[in-house]
Amino acid sequence: MLQAQKITPRAKDFSEWYNDVVMQAELADYSPVRGCMVIRPHGYRIWELMQEALDGMFKATGHRNAYFPLFIPQSFLAREAEHVEGFAKEVALVTHTRLKATGKSGAQAVTVDPSSALEEPLVVRPTSETIIYAMFAKWIQSYRDLPLLLNQWANVVRWEMRTRLFLRTTEFLWQEGHTAHATEAEAEAEARRILAIYRRFQEEWMAMPVITGVKTESEKFAGALRTYSLEALMQDNRALQAGTSHNLGQNFARAFNVQYQTAAGGLEYVWNTSWGVSTRMIGGLVMTHSDDRGLVAPPRLAPVQVVIVPIWKSDDERARVSEVATQVARDLAAAGVRVECDLRDTLKPGAKYFEWEAKGVPLRLEVGPRDLAAGQVTAARRTGEKAPLRLDAGLVGAVTGALGEIQDGLFRAARDRREAHSIRGVTRVQFLEFMQGTGGFAYGGFCGRGECEAQIKAETGATVRVLPDPEFRSPEVPKTCMWCEAPSVTEAVWAQAY
RNA sequence: CGGGACGUAGCGCAGCCCGGUAGCGCACCUGAAUGGGGUUCAGGGGGUCGCGGGUUCAAAUCCCGCCGUCCCGACCA
Numbered sequence: 168m169l170q171a172q173k174i175t176p177r178a179k180d181f182s183e184w185y186n187d188v189v190m191q192a193e194l195a196d197y198s199p200v201r202g203c204m205v206i207r208p209h210g211y212r213i214w215e216l217m218q219e220a221l222d223g224m225f226k227a228t229g230h231r232n233a234y235f236p237l238f239i240p241q242s243f244l245a246r247e248a249e250h251v252e253g254f255a256k257e258v259a260l261v262t263h264t265r266l267k268a269t270g271k272s273g274a275q276a277v278t279v280d281p282s283s284a285l286e287e288p289l290v291v292r293p294t295s296e297t298i299i300y301a302m303f304a305k306w307i308q309s310y311r312d313l314p315l316l317l318n319q320w321a322n323v324v325r326w327e328m329r330t331r332l333f334l335r336t337t338e339f340l341w342q343e344g345h346t347a348h349a350t351e352a353e354a355e356a357e358a359r360r361i362l363a364i365y366r367r368f369q370e371e372w373m374a375m376p377v378i379t380g381v382k383t384e385s386e387k388f389a390g391a392l393r394t395y396s397l398e399a400l401m402q403d404n405r406a407l408q409a410g411t412s413h414n415l416g417q418n419f420a421r422a423f424n425v426q427y428q429t430a431a432g433g434l435e436y437v438w439n440t441s442w443g444v445s446t447r448m449i450g451g452l453v454m455t456h457s458d459d460r461g462l463v464a465p466p467r468l469a470p471v472q473v474v475i476v477p478i479w480k481s482d483d484e485r486a487r488v489s490e491v492a493t494q495v496a497r498d499l500a501a502a503g504v505r506v507e508c509d510l511r512d513t514l515k516p517g518a519k520y521f522e523w524e525a526k527g528v529p530l531r532l533e534v535g536p537r538d539l540a541a542g543q544v545t546a547a548r549r550t551g552e553k554a555p556l557r558l559d560a561g562l563v564g565a566v567t568g569a570l571g572e573i574q575d576g577l578f579r580a581a582r583d584r585r586e587a588h589s590i591r592g593v594t595r596v597q598f599l600e601f602m603q604g605t606g607g608f609a610y611g612g613f614c615g616r617g618e619c620e621a622q623i624k625a626e627t628g629a630t631v632r633v634l635p636d637p638e639f640r641s642p643e644v645p646k647t648c649m650w651c652e653a654p655s656v657t658e659a660v661w662a663q664a665y
Numbered sequence: 666c667g668g669g670a671c672g673u674a675g676c677g678c679a680g681c682c683c684g685g686u687a688g689c690g691c692a693c694c695u696g697a698a699u700g701g702g703g704u705u706c707a708g709g710g711g712g713u714c715g716c717g718g719g720u721u722c723a724a725a726u727c728c729c730g731c732c733g734u735c736c737c738g739a740c741c742a
Contacts, residue, residue, distance in 0.1 A: 327740070444742080447742050517702035521702075521703050
């Protein structure tokens, strides 16, 4: 367990540590509205970089962006039975359109105008399947209109009981892809294609290793045929669902009458997929890499990749050092490096180090009189190492090389940590011991029965994260359920989750 | 909605038991010195002590009511 020391003195456990990192890095803050989050510029920049990378991958696979309304008629949500059951308990409703003055003061100064009640309440979207497939029904007539591959960057609202910055807030930002296909096989391939894109993004950009697989009945998306998920292990050994991709089958097509005419002339329902990742990934990024000094941002998603901190005493030194620092910053920026030159004279260098470390900057270049005399800058990595870099030879290359190494190192460290906290082929006794102890990913045989899942959850708090894809499966899949010892139908990965 | 705790400066808290001028740390402002890992010193600003009522000469403190927040559970990207 991590212990924040200097971040703030009050941090005691992982949750507080996490909160401190988010606040000290200036990623986000609580808003006056309960359960809602303000994303500050530094945090929002990470989201922009995430958007840029993902959006490029979606477009490269033929997807296009569109935008659908925030408000969904209540009746739309009700059309798909499982879907409404899944979301009914956590929606915000718009029921009126006007307030009126009461003549009183303070909070009672206005009240709802009862004459403005809507005939049908509007749901603030918790997800957009219903409104999007209502439109798909208008747009899709023929097999020639398929596949329809859309994505939306949007905010959604889910009225959760308990919230936490980035991980679970009442309103959050995400992307939701929605596609329609002529065949089940195409829809399945699409759901899988997106899962692979998500995995690539999370591993190569976020340096966050994930295991992929399919969700059990009890954990799948409300209204889906099948849900695929990516699961990452945080530093407190709890799992984070980092994204999902659903094969919706024809459930929504039937509910919204999305039909197309085949080449042969018949009328068929389309096959849908939907998939999404959210600002929750920023929380995952924090909980995967950061330490007691604050955020550790993987270089590919770091808002500031390199910070230059000049060091001086006299005005003369200040002039010389600033000139070199500024020139280095210019060279790096020209090479596409996101660089910041901290010329402030209100802070001592040490204070600047702490500030930029808390904000996660992967590489700091210190430029002082001693460095100039030696024709070098001192490069300090956020991950700890310090080394001089020559000013006259290949500085830019050395910096970009270091950023690459940091990116790779973060991924390897996270993967090693995950593997160190995974056990395979567990027995019931080992499982109980594991979950009561440090926790992590427990791989074991699973009979597939919901009763076992429910019992395990009640006794240990652990849930099936995924039935893992072949590349994550143990070499020998256990023959019996680790809990009830009935024949195993598959291997499952259990963990306590966020 | 069930169980527990807490509301005092922007943030974190002490003071409450035992009523008597509202405090500490951080942050903020001014000035000087300092400057290779959170600088130091001096000065300064900032509060209807969650809200309402009661007891009292006197309430942050005691009593009653309300409101709010957080934590644990159920729900969850």
